[in-house]
Amino acid sequence: MKERWKALIEIFWTFFKISPVTFGGGFAMVPLIVREIVEKRKWLDSEEVADVFALSQSIPGSVAINSATFIGYRIGGVKGALAAMIGVSLPTFLIVLALGVSYLFIHDHPKLEAAFVSIRISIVAIIIYAAIKIAKTAIVDKTTFFITLAGVPVLFFVHPTTAILLGALTGVVVVFSKKKMGYKHKKSKDPAKNPDYFMGAGI
Amino acid sequence: MELWELFHTFFHMGFFSFGGGYAMMPFIEAAVTKYGWMSPEQLTNMIAIAGMSPGPIAANSAILIGYSTAGISGAILSAFAILLPSLILVLIAAAFFVKMHHNPLVEAMFYGLKPLVTSLIIFAAISFAEANHLVSLNGSFRSISLWIIFALSLFALLKLRWNPIYVIALSGLIGITLYS
Numbered sequence: 001m002k003e004r005w006k007a008l009i010e011i012f013w014t015f016f017k018i019s020p021v022t023f024g025g026g027f028a029m030v031p032l033i034v035r036e037i038v039e040k041r042k043w044l045d046s047e048e049v050a051d052v053f054a055l056s057q058s059i060p061g062s063v064a065i066n067s068a069t070f071i072g073y074r075i076g077g078v079k080g081a082l083a084a085m086i087g088v089s090l091p092t093f094l095i096v097l098a099l100g101v102s103y104l105f106i107h108d109h110p111k112l113e114a115a116f117v118s119i120r121i122s123i124v125a126i127i128i129y130a131a132i133k134i135a136k137t138a139i140v141d142k143t144t145f146f147i148t149l150a151g152v153p154v155l156f157f158v159h160p161t162t163a164i165l166l167g168a169l170t171g172v173v174v175v176f177s178k179k180k181m182g183y184k185h186k187k188s189k190d191p192a193k194n195p196d197y198f199m200g201a202g203i
Numbered sequence: 204m205e206l207w208e209l210f211h212t213f214f215h216m217g218f219f220s221f222g223g224g225y226a227m228m229p230f231i232e233a234a235v236t237k238y239g240w241m242s243p244e245q246l247t248n249m250i251a252i253a254g255m256s257p258g259p260i261a262a263n264s265a266i267l268i269g270y271s272t273a274g275i276s277g278a279i280l281s282a283f284a285i286l287l288p289s290l291i292l293v294l295i296a297a298a299f300f301v302k303m304h305h306n307p308l309v310e311a312m313f314y315g316l317k318p319l320v321t322s323l324i325i326f327a328a329i330s331f332a333e334a335n336h337l338v339s340l341n342g343s344f345r346s347i348s349l350w351i352i353f354a355l356s357l358f359a360l361l362k363l364r365w366n367p368i369y370v371i372a373l374s375g376l377i378g379i380t381l382y383s
Contacts, residue, residue, distance in 0.1 A: 055296060062258075066289050073294060092263070095256050096256045097275075097278055099256055100266065100270045103248070114378045114379050114381070114382035115376070126371075128328045134226075137317065138317035148325070155323065164221070167319025
């Protein structure tokens with residue numbers, strides 16, 4: 001019993017230490033995870049970790065949190081998964097909360113208000129930058145270009161959930177009907193080999 | 204009541220959270236408008252703080268919106284709500300050892316899903332630009348200077364490959380100099 005708690009605390013602490021490095025969602029965490037989990041603690045081998053990263057992207061949510069949870073499960077079952085998830089989320093939770101509390105405390109200050117007038121415009125630029133980055137991996141042919149183009153006006157009328165489901169459905173219909181008609185479907189690049197943008201990596 | 208709205212919003216969002224935080228902005232905006240949690244300007248400020256902090260932007264935004272709507276319990280509940288879908292799905296995938304990324308059906312879904320995620324982010328950019336009056340160019344000092352800051356931000360991100368966090372920090376300093 002004592003041994004188990006010790007193992008869980010070790011999982012928690014490992015991810016707790018890595019967590020504050022994960023700016024923007026998590027890809028910065030990969031080399032640290034490899035060093036801590038594979039080289040130092042030898043919990044998993046590098047092939048297993050590569051699998052975990054690939055799988056973590058096909059699951060909604062942040063790659064950092066998903067892969068931590070996944071690795072936690074492989075080491076210590078459901079409790080290990082929880083320990084890793086709490087470990088990786090707690091530091092950033094506290095930092096964000098501290099920033100949020102201080103923001104709400106002083107947001108009436110004229111200097112801070114002035115700063116945010118400019119920051120809000122930069123956020124628009126950052127969102128456009130995020131769109132360009134993901135477009136580079138998402139738009140691989142005419143069909144995907146058309147889906148992106150059609151998606152924007154559609155979003156003025158339907159809820160994002162519906163739009164996402166429609167997008168996935170379109171993908172399935174297109175890929176399988178292309179296959180039926182004998183077209184070769186271009187396989188997308190393996191994202192594990194293309195670290196520039198990971199689905200779910202934030203930016 | 205607010206707690207339930209927060210939980211329901213972020214739990215639901217957690218299942219569709221593909222493509223990083225900015226793809227989630229249309230979800231967040233829809234909920235914020237529906238429940239009247241805050242003004243569009245306040246929401247953009249929250250997103251800026253979420254982008255400045257370490258950790259995933261979607262979860263950070265959930266925590267900040269939860270906190271400003273319902274205090275500490277709102278923050279904890281929102282974080283829990285957005286993490287729960289990941290936990291459930293990771294456990295299912297791990298338990299059955301599903302190699303989803305090699306499954307042709309999943310690959311086909313992502314083929315259509317990724318371009319749509321791009322649309323979501325473009326849509327978010329359009330609505331944030333509108334909410335923050337970027338589209339209203341009226342020749343005043345403020346409007347012209349904001350356009351310049353916008354262009355400089357894009358240049359720093361795309362050409363100089365700056366980290367977004369530095370862009371936000373420098374932009375804040377420019378704002379203090381120009382508008383206070």
